Amino acid sequence: MKILTSKLYERQLKEILEPLSQQDYQQTRNFKMYLDTIILNMPSKIKKYKKSIYFDDENIKDIEYKGCTIIFFFDEQKSACVVLGITKKS
Secondary structure, eight states, X not given: OEXXXXXXXXXXXXXXXXHHHHHOHHHHHHHHHHHHHHHHHGGGGGGGSEEOSSOSOTTEEEXXXXXXXXXXXXXXXXXXXXXXXXXXXX
């Protein structure tokens, strides 16, 4: 299964990580590595994740981790997951 990321996700992730890295680089690095692990394991756990609160589509799911929500789309026909974005809860 392919895992793709959108430009929006990459931009939002950078906006979340930059301020964190100024406070504690190692903690930011660990946070990013864990996010990468979650994303790499998405295909095997698709049914575990709940339908997105942001979209009315069963194929768009949310993953919550440490105050952030990763939004992704599962395209069953193309056998691909597309990470659409990441939001930080305020």
